[in-house]
Amino acid sequence: MQVPPARRSNRERSDTTRQAxxxxxxxxxxxxxxxxxxxxxxxxxxGVTRGxxxxxxxxxxxxxxxVVAAEFEAVAADxxxxxxxxxxxxxxxxxxxxxxxxxxxxxxxxxxxxxxxPAVLGRAGVDELDEARGGLNxxxxxxxxxxxxxxxxxxxxxxxxxxxxxxxxxxxxxxxDGEAPATMQTVIEAVIDxxxxxxxxxxxxxxx
Amino acid sequence: MQVPPARRSNRERSDTTRQAxxxxxxxxxxxxxxxxxxxxxxxxxxGVTRGxxxxxxxxxxxxxxxVVAAEFEAVAADxxxxxxxxxxxxxxxxxxxxxxxxxxxxxxxxxxxxxxxPAVLGRAGVDELDEARGGLNxxxxxxxxxxxxxxxxxxxxxxxxxxxxxxxxxxxxxxxDGEAPATMQTVIEAVIDxxxxxxxxxxxxxxx
DNA sequence: ACTTGCATGCGTGCAGCCTGTATGTTATTT
DNA sequence: AAATAACATACAGGCTGCACGCATGCAAGT
Numbered sequence: 001m002q003v004p005p006a007r008r009s010n011r012e013r014s015d016t017t018r019q020a021x022x023x024x025x026x027x028x029x030x031x032x033x034x035x036x037x038x039x040x041x042x043x044x045x046x047g048v049t050r051g052x053x054x055x056x057x058x059x060x061x062x063x064x065x066x067v068v069a070a071e072f073e074a075v076a077a078d079x080x081x082x083x084x085x086x087x088x089x090x091x092x093x094x095x096x097x098x099x100x101x102x103x104x105x106x107x108x109x110x111x112x113x114x115x116x117x118p119a120v121l122g123r124a125g126v127d128e129l130d131e132a133r134g135g136l137n138x139x140x141x142x143x144x145x146x147x148x149x150x151x152x153x154x155x156x157x158x159x160x161x162x163x164x165x166x167x168x169x170x171x172x173x174x175x176x177d178g179e180a181p182a183t184m185q186t187v188i189e190a191v192i193d194x195x196x197x198x199x200x201x202x203x204x205x206x207x208x
Numbered sequence: 209m210q211v212p213p214a215r216r217s218n219r220e221r222s223d224t225t226r227q228a229x230x231x232x233x234x235x236x237x238x239x240x241x242x243x244x245x246x247x248x249x250x251x252x253x254x255g256v257t258r259g260x261x262x263x264x265x266x267x268x269x270x271x272x273x274x275v276v277a278a279e280f281e282a283v284a285a286d287x288x289x290x291x292x293x294x295x296x297x298x299x300x301x302x303x304x305x306x307x308x309x310x311x312x313x314x315x316x317x318x319x320x321x322x323x324x325x326p327a328v329l330g331r332a333g334v335d336e337l338d339e340a341r342g343g344l345n346x347x348x349x350x351x352x353x354x355x356x357x358x359x360x361x362x363x364x365x366x367x368x369x370x371x372x373x374x375x376x377x378x379x380x381x382x383x384x385d386g387e388a389p390a391t392m393q394t395v396i397e398a399v400i401d402x403x404x405x406x407x408x409x410x411x412x413x414x415x416x
Numbered sequence: 417a418c419t420t421g422c423a424t425g426c427g428t429g430c431a432g433c434c435t436g437t438a439t440g441t442t443a444t445t446t
Numbered sequence: 447a448a449a450t451a452a453c454a455t456a457c458a459g460g461c462t463g464c465a466c467g468c469a470t471g472c473a474a475g476t
Binding site: 259263 | 447450452454
Binding site: 215216217219221246247248258262268323 | 433434435436437443444445
């Protein structure tokens with residue numbers, strides 16, 4: 001029997017093709033990297049034409065940006081899903097780090113967010129997307145809380161958050177490359193504990 | 209008057225064109241990034257033809273790899289030039305970090321080594337070049353020394369070195385983006401001091 | 417309700433550029 | 447003088463972004 005073009009609203013059509021493009025693009029970007037992935041391959045996998053791609057996205061980089069934005073969203077969601085919330089600031093940083101480490105192990109996530117994204121979108125572009133959905137801001141708030149509670153040394157919160165974020169990223173990369181998660185988690189906690197231990201020193205301990 | 213082709217040895221010819229290519233490529237990679245730099249532009253700037261480029265380098269990525277390798281070499285040289293050498297392990301890490309931070313401020317170095325290199329050569333490829341000329345190994349040795357001296361917590365040295373290296377990188381990036389070097393240095397020292405402070409705790413201090 | 421006009425979603429073809437290689441030419445080494 | 451290294455030139459294939467064309471959804475007026 002004939003299939004009458006199944007009258008769909010424009011909104012529906014757009015959404016489905018956008019999703020198809022984003023899905024196909026993500027898979028190929030992960031498998032081959034941004035530079036090695038050609039738009040003809042993407043649209044073939046998505047079952048549409050290049051016309052559709054360039055109708056929905058300004059260019060190949062814009063498509064990539066959309067994929068990365070969705071990925072940040074997913075990371076934030078994964079972390080939020082595992083959030084125990086209210087606890088002391090230092091413990092919160094540690095458990096947040098663990099949650100981040102776990103969330104980043106989703107297939108291809110490290111390549112997408114930590115390898116290709118900075119080169120394609122620039123560091124600033126990545127940070128923008130990251131901050132748009134929690135990420136860095138969340139971490140900075142955690143650092144500020146730890147400082148305010150007197151558990152961390154009094155240093156500029158944003159720069160410290162940047163360094164910690166970078167360390168978390170590298171840890172995620174190491175795990176994705178085969179390093180034991182427990183090992184990286186241990187080292188991360190050593191760094192955080194260090195910052196915290198530092199604090200109690202002048203006031204709460206006596207050095208012999 | 210005529211310029212007789214000035215008989216030059218093959219070695220000389222190769223060296224000069226290689227240098228011209230590396231120099232021109234570096235400048236363009238820094239100015240526009242790897243992906244946006246075309247080989248025709250590189251050879252035009254170098255005053256040779258694409259034939260020469262593909263005679264000396266397997267492909268565009270190989271040329272980039274050579275540029276990156278030279279840059280790591282330069283970083284190592286800059287750091288070595290500022291090395292005060294023998295001091296206590298923790299102080300050595302701090303001064304090493306400062307030297308690294310300063311060395312990375314050379315024009316375009318952060319873009320080359322921290323943004324494009326990971327995407328083009330892969331994390332493993334970058335680490336390989338880095339280790340080939342000191343870099344990570346140096347840092348790992350420093351960490352091992354601090355641990356051996358009982359100044360750092362007993363954690364796997366390599367992973368900790370990775371995290372610290374990553375933090376240093378991010379600090380260099382921040383400074384290149386306009387952040388005050390003193391600020392980043394302060395934060396880095398806070399992290400290192402934290403790791404060190406941690407250590408004296410069980411043995412050398414009494415917690416009240 | 418109908419149709420008229422416009423906007424949206426998408427397919428197709430084209431122009432320009434870029435990479436890598438094959439082939440030719442000149443200079444150097446042996 | 448033969449062989450080889452250092453380059454120059456020409457070419458093939460592929461990719462990106464845009465211009466254009468077509469069909470369908472949609473909003474308004476009557």
